[in-house]
Amino acid sequence: MFKRFFILIIALRAIRRNLMRSLLTTLGIIIGVSAVITMVSIGEGARAEVEAQVSRLGENVILVFPGARQLGGVSIGGGSANTLTVEDAIAIRDEIPEVIAASPEVRSQRQVVYGNRNWATRIYGQSADYLMIRQWPLEAGRMFTEEEVFNARQVAVVGQTIVEELFEGTNPIGETIRVRGLPLTVIGVLDRKGMSLMGSVQDDIIIVPYTTGFQKISGRTHAMVINVQVFDSSAMDIARLKITDLLRERHRLAADQANDFNVQTQEEIAAAATETSRVMTLLLASIAGVSMLVGGIGIMNIMLVSVTERTREIGIRLAVGAHGKHILLQFLVEAVLLSVIGGLLGIAIGAIATHMVGFYGNMPVVISENAIVAAFTVSALVGISFGFFPALKASRLNPIEALRHE
Amino acid sequence: MAIVAALSSAVSKPPSEIVPNAINQKVAPVIRLEEISKVYDTGGGISVHALREISLDFRAGESVALMGSSGSGKSTLMNLLGCLDRPSSGKFWLDAIEVDKLSRDQRADLRNARIGFIFQNFNLLSRTSALENVEMPMLYHRASISAGAMRKRALEALDRVGLADRASHHPNALSGGQQQRVAIARALVNQPRILLADEPTGNLDSRTSLDVLALFQELINDGLTVILVTHEPELCPFLQRTLILKDGRILRDSRRDKVGSAAEARAALGEDV
Numbered sequence: 232m233f234k235r236f237f238i239l240i241i242a243l244r245a246i247r248r249n250l251m252r253s254l255l256t257t258l259g260i261i262i263g264v265s266a267v268i269t270m271v272s273i274g275e276g277a278r279a280e281v282e283a284q285v286s287r288l289g290e291n292v293i294l295v296f297p298g299a300r301q302l303g304g305v306s307i308g309g310g311s312a313n314t315l316t317v318e319d320a321i322a323i324r325d326e327i328p329e330v331i332a333a334s335p336e337v338r339s340q341r342q343v344v345y346g347n348r349n350w351a352t353r354i355y356g357q358s359a360d361y362l363m364i365r366q367w368p369l370e371a372g373r374m375f376t377e378e379e380v381f382n383a384r385q386v387a388v389v390g391q392t393i394v395e396e397l398f399e400g401t402n403p404i405g406e407t408i409r410v411r412g413l414p415l416t417v418i419g420v421l422d423r424k425g426m427s428l429m430g431s432v433q434d435d436i437i438i439v440p441y442t443t444g445f446q447k448i449s450g451r452t453h454a455m456v457i458n459v460q461v462f463d464s465s466a467m468d469i470a471r472l473k474i475t476d477l478l479r480e481r482h483r484l485a486a487d488q489a490n491d492f493n494v495q496t497q498e499e500i501a502a503a504a505t506e507t508s509r510v511m512t513l514l515l516a517s518i519a520g521v522s523m524l525v526g527g528i529g530i531m532n533i534m535l536v537s538v539t540e541r542t543r544e545i546g547i548r549l550a551v552g553a554h555g556k557h558i559l560l561q562f563l564v565e566a567v568l569l570s571v572i573g574g575l576l577g578i579a580i581g582a583i584a585t586h587m588v589g590f591y592g593n594m595p596v597v598i599s600e601n602a603i604v605a606a607f608t609v610s611a612l613v614g615i616s617f618g619f620f621p622a623l624k625a626s627r628l629n630p631i632e633a634l635r636h637e
Numbered sequence: 638m639a640i641v642a643a644l645s646s647a648v649s650k651p652p653s654e655i656v657p658n659a660i661n662q663k664v665a666p667v668i669r670l671e672e673i674s675k676v677y678d679t680g681g682g683i684s685v686h687a688l689r690e691i692s693l694d695f696r697a698g699e700s701v702a703l704m705g706s707s708g709s710g711k712s713t714l715m716n717l718l719g720c721l722d723r724p725s726s727g728k729f730w731l732d733a734i735e736v737d738k739l740s741r742d743q744r745a746d747l748r749n750a751r752i753g754f755i756f757q758n759f760n761l762l763s764r765t766s767a768l769e770n771v772e773m774p775m776l777y778h779r780a781s782i783s784a785g786a787m788r789k790r791a792l793e794a795l796d797r798v799g800l801a802d803r804a805s806h807h808p809n810a811l812s813g814g815q816q817q818r819v820a821i822a823r824a825l826v827n828q829p830r831i832l833l834a835d836e837p838t839g840n841l842d843s844r845t846s847l848d849v850l851a852l853f854q855e856l857i858n859d860g861l862t863v864i865l866v867t868h869e870p871e872l873c874p875f876l877q878r879t880l881i882l883k884d885g886r887i888l889r890d891s892r893r894d895k896v897g898s899a900a901e902a903r904a905a906l907g908e909d910v
């Protein structure tokens with residue numbers, strides 16, 4: 232019986248001996264795996280975002296997104312097109328009888344400072360009736376008023392996560408927090424909402440008047456979404472038609488022009504989100520496949536070189552009694568180790584890259600455990616499949632010819 | 638010797654076969670060759686007859702010097718005896734096993750357990766310590782040997798060739814003679830019946846050559862069959878039998894009654910100035 236443990240040691244030694252080359256060999260795998268992890272994390276982040284949007288909706292809510300219908304029928308993240316104005320939101324509320332509230336939304340990912348503590352969170356600009364739309368009660372304090380919205384006052388209503396992270400549980404009402412130097416006075420604290428279906432924390436939120444959000448925080452001019460509430464579920468269809476007509480008229484769209492916005496109900500969004508994530512997963516899987524293929528070819532290439540380089544070693548091992556399968560196993564284990572080490576490095580780099588994208592890119596990201604497990608498994612499989620041919624070549628060498636090789 | 642007693646498990650051999658050769662003429666030979674030929678196909682229709690119908694017996698405990706001019710077929714014969722290569726025709730028995738009927742893996746097991754092969758250029762793994770080089774044949778042994786036992790046996794073999802204190806050195810930190818002794822330790826570690834050495838002293842000076850030869854003589858006394866290829870006639874007096882090859886045939890096969898002691902000859906030379 233050949234001792235399996237020793238093959239591992241032999242392979243590890245061979246890798247250590249050529250550390251630089253081993254590292255370069257696995258570069259393909261490292262890049263492939265880290266790219267997959269980063270992309271899947273961004274995809275998952277987007278999905279969690281959509282999911283959160285869906286579950287954030289209150290009853291009888293219609294969302295109006297800017298831009299034409301996008302991939303899978305839902306606008307991910309929103310704000311990609313600048314077609315919805317604050318005036319559109321006001322017009323929807325004032326001119327359509329079925330609508331009882333409309334809030335033009337603007338979001339910004341920002342670092343928030345209180346004293347010597349700081350926290351990265353998401354700041355929402357909304358109208359005064361937003362909490363009514365969301366049916367979201369306050370735990371303490373009050374919501375800002377229409378007058379405060381009109382005057383773009385620097386006031387904020389904060390979620391439970393903010394109370395915990397910035398104020399360490401103390402009463403934040405009346406305190407001043409800063410967003411890039413802009414002071415905001417806390418006037419209200421939201422009730423705990425808990426996790427959304429996807430596991431994103433909805434309490435990690437600060438709500439400010441949309442005027443403040445547009446002018447003083449985000450610098451944007453157009454709404455990322457308009458949250459609309461209809462007085463009764465029976466009026467949803469008619470409200471939807473009226474909103475469409477109104478916006479087409481306001482945007483002066485000719486009869487043959489497509490909508491430059493899209494109106495969606497909660498159910499539609501939920502269905503579209505599922506579709507989106509399916510398409511996204513497919514896309515990412517194919518990218519993963521290609522990068523793994525490239526990485527595998529790199530490993531095969533180096534293993535073939537390695538077999539040629541170490542022909543004499545193989546000859547010596549055969550001469551002292553190694554079977555073909557021992558040599559096969561030795562080189563196979565080496566290839567698998569290489570790709571698995573590459574996979575682990577790729578996972579680490581992917582995790583770091585994901586955090587950087589989330590932090591500097593102001594993008595929601597969710598590191599996917601499934602992606603990590605899949606990337607690791609695939610890299611091991613790549614090692615086995617692409618290491619097999621060189622290993623087989625090594626195991627079939629003739630001992631005398633191998634010994635004569637120089 | 639103590640070491641052979643210690644290294645006793647791998648190969649089972651009836652005690653009678655270990656008796657030095659002078660007494661046991663009737664014992665079955667360790668190696669028997671019958672009309673062995675080897676033809677190399679060099680391509681383009683040209684073939685080289687490296688060995689032509691050679692018939693030979695080697696007995697247990699015999700020591701043989703294989704001589705002959707360059708190209709006479711010495712290495713070809715050694716490779717066949719070492720089960721590294723197969724003859725083109727003829728029959729070959731090793732310990733009454735007909736080698737030519739064995740599979741590739743079975744021949745590998747035979748090399749591993751019964752044959753120690755020593756090369757002119759040592760053939761050690763360069764970036765691997767002496768100890769690990771010596772341990773290597775045990776990795777491929779059929780019997781499971783624990784890491785501790787492997788280490789112990791490898792150290793014993795190194796001790797036997799006088800290199801116990803160099804166990805952790807890499808071959809490139811050792812002299813030629815020391816490297817060859819590591820190679821001998823590696824050849825001995827699985828307690829083979831036969832030691833085959835193709836010009837083992839070809840890269841060594843005369844003092845070191847005698848050291849190596851003295852070591853071989855100890856092994857011969859322990860019952861090993863030693864066949865060594867050499868170009869140096871002055872080594873023949875230390876071996877019982879001399880075989881001379883010419884153009885793939887045996888030109889002469891002679892035995893001597895009195896074998897000189899390589900250890901004494903080495904002592905007489907004294908130390909280098």
Ligand SMILES: Nc1ncnc2c1ncn2[C@@H]1O[C@H](COP(=O)(O)OP(=O)(O)OP(=O)(O)O)[C@@H](O)[C@H]1O
Nearest residue numbers: 677678679685687706707708709710711712713714
């Ligand atoms: N692989 C091979 N292919 C073709 N011819 C070979 C091969 N190996 C050996 N020969 C030929 O067989 C003959 C015997 O070679 P061998 O190596 O056995 O000689 P040798 O006695 O060991 O010589 P030396 O003393 O130089 O080592 C030579 O003519 C050689 O050219």
Ligand SMILES: [Mg+2]
Nearest residue numbers: 711712713835
């Ligand atoms: Mg030769």
